[in-house]
Amino acid sequence: MNLHEYQARSILRAAGVPMPDGDVASTPDEVEVIAARLGGKVVVKAQVHAGGRGKAGGVKLAATPKEARELAGKILGMTIKGLTVEKVLVVPTADIASESYVGLIMDRESQRPVFMVSAAGGVDIEEVAATAPEKILRLPVDPRYGLFPHQAMGLALFLYRDFAQARAAAGIMRQLYSVFIANGASLAEINPLVTTPAGAVLALDAKISIDDNELDRRPDLALLRDESAEDPSEVMARKAGLTFIKLDGNVGCVVNGAGLAMATMDLVKYYGGEPANFLDIGGSSNPEKVVNALRIITADPNVKAILFNIFGGITRTDDVANGIVAATSQFKVNLPIVIRLTGTNQEKAFEILNGVGMRALSDMDEAVKQAVALAKEAA
Amino acid sequence: MNLHEYQARSILRAAGVPMPDGDVASTPDEVEVIAARLGGKVVVKAQVHAGGRGKAGGVKLAATPKEARELAGKILGMTIKGLTVEKVLVVPTADIASESYVGLIMDRESQRPVFMVSAAGGVDIEEVAATAPEKILRLPVDPRYGLFPHQAMGLALFLYRDFAQARAAAGIMRQLYSVFIANGASLAEINPLVTTPAGAVLALDAKISIDDNELDRRPDLALLRDESAEDPSEVMARKAGLTFIKLDGNVGCVVNGAGLAMATMDLVKYYGGEPANFLDIGGSSNPEKVVNALRIITADPNVKAILFNIFGGITRTDDVANGIVAATSQFKVNLPIVIRLTGTNQEKAFEILNGVGMRALSDMDEAVKQAVALAKEAA
Amino acid sequence: MSIFVNEATRLVVQGITGRDGSFHSKQMIAYGTKLVAGVTPGKGGQTFEGAVPIFHTVADAVAITGANTSVIYVPPALAAGAIAEAADAGIQFIVCITEGIPVLDMAKVMPFVREKGARLLGPNCPGLITPGVAKVGIIPGQICAPGRVGLVSRSGTLTYEVVNHLTNNGIGQSTCVGIGGDPVIGTNFIDVLEAFAADPGTDVIVMMGEIGGTDEQKAADFVKAGVRKPVVGFIAGQTAPKGRRMGHAGAIISGSSGTAEEKIHAFEAAGIAVMRRPVDVVELVKARLNN
């Protein structure tokens, strides 16, 4: 789960990371009040879960509270990469002498949190990694010991020659690590970490992603989820216990298992179609999940055909069949449905579907081909 | 630093360990109020840093608030192993079905915190260790991982056959471990951990010792020190940066280094004397420390002769000589002083002392023999 | 022949009385797996299905039944603790089925597993099966058949799809291993490739990866460097968008890294025959089994 910049800021500031004062607002009026309180020039920043806000016009500099208000009026409500801006962050401008990048990610290879720091900050770190990897220092941290002081200092000295700045940065590294561990983050990033002409070290922008698996035991973090910043169908899916990701195609997919779901989307593409979504109903085949899955998929006007691909293992295919029958009795599905079922209780499932005049296939390729063809017909 | 029972209780209760309600008091009036609030029978317990309170009459059962008041009047002010009772803890009596021992110590051999648990609780665990070691389960905990849930359960199942009780006890083990780590304890002990006839698991008495080395960085813990429960000369010594332990003999010892200080005491005994104290002035030979050391030792009326034994390494013997001179000029020392100095700046030290008519030796045995003889003469 | 589980496997099920644990324990017993013990704290002394003794702790189970392999079906919040318990009890092969374990829990417990010299498979994996001998986890036994193809995969049902094609076409398997889709896992492709390479019962290896991370790329390097047996590969997620977690916590393209293209390219560069569709496994494996 990605946090908004303003949420990441408040966590980092609480941990002691020096960041400029500032506040979040959802109306131009509030923005003007905040800008007046801060005094001087301010930056108005769109709070959306999308990169490239600046290029999209979501980050603006204002000289006066009045200008801030005007700019906020333009930014609030604008759409960036399909997401509507509901909130803006207002912060004072900072004089910048240097910009660095400090990131901490959960690294798959070392199976540890890994620091990545670079004096080439303020830009896309991926680009630095691709073009000038020697400008990045990587340090895996053993969570059994935590970040040793000398490790924090080593990272900081890679960024700053000035020792006072390095000492300040080392403190920030340690705070960032604490935040990462305390919040079960998968990513915690300060970009840029700047120095001011006076020599202070400040975090100007921050990004934190929380491991979704932490949220069950961390209701405090789960509360930070901003559903207004998400696709409504994804919100609905999550509440129904489904994993759903909206795409741009027209073949709606209902699959059990993440790997098979991806392979199904790939096969739709292989046979010339475009998947409308990723949807994994998971291992437990509660008919209710199937009903919800159909509700979500049919809500997408792009969808022209629906493809079920179920390989019964834990999932009982008769449960899925019952779910399909229940859904079609609860609401009208005006779309062709192609059903592929195989595995556990397959005969029973076929019987159930035949009972309501539906037909199921047992071959995946055949089912995908049919669904693609039907979607093309309808389009 | 040993905490009082009431202090240990409040730390454990804050961590969630189930303990009967209760409160601490320093007057019989307060005791009566607490006993009335608790209702029913109460136990009045002397709060002193000494074992065997019960045998010494420091723990009494009272049927009514009035009786509690009367008993408190007797316990408050009494002396147990040389320590005056300034406070009592008042707790309700508990019906007890079983008593266990749960202790956690910093173990030198494994270099880890080690749990010791025994179903033979409520008694001296050392006796159990000596007579029936098989009744004690020991478990070292790797602080890098903390106490794993299965370890807590393993300890609890050693104590209780009833699973609900074991589960409750496992929770208490984990809380005790957290308290140990969070407070830099060298010992944290619940004795007894009881079960009630209704099946509840409760901690009735608790003991926590904090590693003295934690106190510098933990002012919150340092505040728990109860100086009224300590020998005033030891309090004064600690404030002066000296390590001082009062003993019963008549040869006052001022030594640099803990090992040499012990060896000096031993040598006093070897030559037929009795050391009045352990006193280590430490490595830095600030003359002020020597002045304070002399002040503390001369305050003990038992002391009949003073023995300096200084082997100069880091400690500069001339600093010590200057301290002796300063002390004797600041206040009258009406006791014979034998000074042994050797090592760093020895010649200078001898000169300084000769300058005020004092004489120093360089041989330890000779100095000890003289001091013992002088103490005997004076006694 | 087989890898990781065989005739000597003596299995303890952690969480045997839970919904998933009991369902799959019955399946494992029915398949013929030597399921010697169950563990559910609080139910020690009872028996499962009238035959399998249940213990409060894994240590008891090991002491009394000689269990040497464990499979874990406990809720995510307790799963890392269950892994530690198994390793601490001397279990040398631990399979964790549980999905949804916080990654930080895994990062903390993995060094302990290693210190104890144990191997962990998973978490968030379907387990493994040596057809005809033993199944540990949730892979349906009826879609497998004994044979000489070793299969390793990050996913569950996709594995079934592929195994099903093999079995339906008369191609049996030595062992089918699901390593799981989480970012931090105990056994990776290379570990399994190494075992298959050394297994005289395995002639062809099928490796099924997906987007996210670089495990497949490293596995490809490993194959190129020293696996003498033919390898057939698949990568799921060619149509996955960037930056979205595709169900599996590990299945996410971070920036430009971990894409299907880059993995397929690495496979091809290592001489791994790449399936475009799951069904392609049949022809690709057949051609290599005949060699």
Add this chain to the structure above:
Amino acid sequence: MSIFVNEATRLVVQGITGRDGSFHSKQMIAYGTKLVAGVTPGKGGQTFEGAVPIFHTVADAVAITGANTSVIYVPPALAAGAIAEAADAGIQFIVCITEGIPVLDMAKVMPFVREKGARLLGPNCPGLITPGVAKVGIIPGQICAPGRVGLVSRSGTLTYEVVNHLTNNGIGQSTCVGIGGDPVIGTNFIDVLEAFAADPGTDVIVMMGEIGGTDEQKAADFVKAGVRKPVVGFIAGQTAPKGRRMGHAGAIISGSSGTAEEKIHAFEAAGIAVMRRPVDVVELVKARLNN
């Protein structure tokens, strides 16, 4: 010959610009120790006494000067971190002089030191000296003389007292090692006994213990089991009361355990000649050197 430090020792001083660090660094240089680097974060680039380069980090010191041994004089709150830094930088022999380190800090850092394959001496110890060759720590050089007696002790000034007796009576030392008086230490009696037993330059071993713990008893068992060289022993604290910490954090009789009597008894049972007074070391060692 000697143990732990010798002609190949290249020393880095952590905390070289502090009060104690700078005082003792001068002494070590004066004694002839190859003091190749100092570390004080924030003073990197400066030099100590116009000759020794100072670095921000131990890693830099190792990379540039080839330091292989470290001695630590930093305040207690920073000392465990300094130990970790030295071990992480590849230093194989680390001497920590600092007194007052919280025991929990030591319990946490010791496994790291072990993982890195380093040896730690101390903390809260006087260090060690190989007379005439190198001194690392604070043992006064002038009271030592080269020779064939190996000395190991928990304390500082008591060691000086005994060494002084030896030197004044013409008995030199191979190496004098102070292991420190804390409950959790990196190198214990047995480690040092083992090294002296294997050192061809050591003929007689003097072991000086004190109350608290069971290290001396275990050392006695070790001597009995396999040290072929004569050992002379001393235990300080016969007159210490129970339950009081006698200066050293480790010097405390807990209940009935760790008393001087029990330790002296263990020494005698192991054939260790026990000194009643420090001065007794002379006759006891002399008698054994002549053998």
